[in-house]
Amino acid sequence: MSDVGEWQEDVQGRLPVHKAVVRVLPEGTKVLSAEPSGTSAWTKTAKVSVLLPDGNPKRYFLKCASGQGARSLAEGEFHSASAIDAIVPGMVPKPIGWGEYKVGETHVYFIVSDYYDMKLRERPNPAQFVSMVADLHERGTSPNGMFGFAVTTVCGKMERTVTWTESWAESFSNQLKDVIKYDNETNGPWPEYDAACKQLLDVVIPRLLGALQSDGRDITPTLVHGDLWENNVGIDKATGNIVVFDPGCVYAHNEMEFGTWRCTWAFHFALPLYTRLYHGRLGPSEPVEEWDDRNRLYSIHPYLNDSAGHPGSISRQIAYNDMLYLCDKYGPLDSLEKYDPAKDVAINGTHIPFVINQLESDWSPKVDSPSIQQVEMAEGPPCA
Structure with missing residues (x-):
């Protein structure tokens, strides 16, 4: 499941997309762009815009993690969301797939699901x-x-x-x-x-x-x-x-x-x-x-x-x-x-009140990603 240095070409936006991610999408999907989306203390998250094989546009939500609990986060969330979606359809974004790739010696785990503008x-x-x-x-x-x-x-x-x-x-x-x-x-x-x-x-x-x-x-x-x-x-x-x-x-x-x-x-x-x-x-x-x-x-x-x-x-x-x-x-x-x-x-x-610091990773090959974001949140601590 692990790949080294295989990045999808011709992807616009500030974030790269690994070919391992593309492989969990419907076969023939063309990735157009990937931009940071959301704020998370433990993961890097992105909105991935694609063209489906039938020519229709679609957006996916990509979440990537490394280090402590990363595999369990991706695999566990995929199976959790799949179980919920089977019981109460529409309650959670439909999970598409999960997987792993490597950047240098770092293992990165990811999950892809449908994107919602919320x-x-x-x-x-x-x-x-x-x-x-x-x-x-x-x-x-x-x-x-x-x-x-x-x-x-x-x-x-x-x-x-x-x-x-x-x-x-x-x-x-x-x-x-x-x-x-x-x-x-x-x-x-x-x-x-x-x-x-x-x-x-x-x-x-x-x-x-x-x-x-x-x-x-x-x-x-x-x-x-x-x-x-x-x-x-x-x-x-x-x-x-x-x-x-x-x-x-x-x-x-x-x-x-x-x-x-x-x-x-x-x-x-x-x-x-x-x-x-x-x-x-x-x-x-x-x-x-x-x-x-x-x-x-x-x-x-x-x-x-x-x-x-x-x-x-x-x-x-x-x-x-x-x-x-x-x-x-x-x-x-x-x-x-x-x-x-x-x-x-x-x-x-x-x-x-809490302050959430957006995770900054050293496993992204692009250097123009946004700097660390601090979001004032009176509601509490992040859990994903």
Whole structure:
């Protein structure tokens, strides 16, 4: 799948297109141009304009990545988008293909999908959006009845452990261990935090998530987008339809989808209306009274994922305080520090602005690409 130094000729624009990319397009497609499109902390993205074999013009979206999690990002997103598109057609841009090429010694992985000219950061119609998400969760049942996914997927650039298992507590623990490891690699050890992580994994999760599959209760593994926050949702300018992108799927407990809606970067989805509409279609799992605690637990994953990708982020402190809350309630341990309500964003309503730095790569042969872009985003951190 790897090629060295094969670039498509006669392509206009500021970005090159490798022949490996052309090979996943319909045979006979002529690439006309490629221009930077969008802002991403982990990838280089482009709008690729082509002429199809029948002479009709078309645009594709190209995303390229190298380094940590790059293959899983491209391959995982392709299979994730394919799974979503098969269940709710039109919910995500139709995936076309993925692949790999080399620039020098650097492996570059890419995914190609249909291009949409979208309005971003605009609040999606709550009823329409929630109906789309509920359709995905209701119809997207696991092919083997287990939790996991067929290929490794990512949130941002952080890979998930998606080994098939019948236990949701085990599946989520695996994913949480991933981001704890990444966070420690980025920010270094913290003994008090490490102790809370251990108690969360050893005691709290078996109790809180184990209750979903005990005493006659059960949950159905369902397909979740895996990174469903506001900056992964747009409005197609041509049709007005809602489009969701950058999936990193896993067959999971459907409530895991909403952990990020609790986080400090949530702005539209933090509104109770979205959750209320969803529960009108698919109610909370039993035990219903533990819904909010499960939501708090699920929010720890995106918080630590953010912390791992952004050294010094306050997300680590927020996640730690949430761990202390859950440990105090479901697995008290005298040696742990005490939960601080004043630091609880569910109480104080903290909303944190971020600055996203566009990824600059050294694996593009053209030198006239735009310089690094800094985009002020009050909405939160990038996850793709």
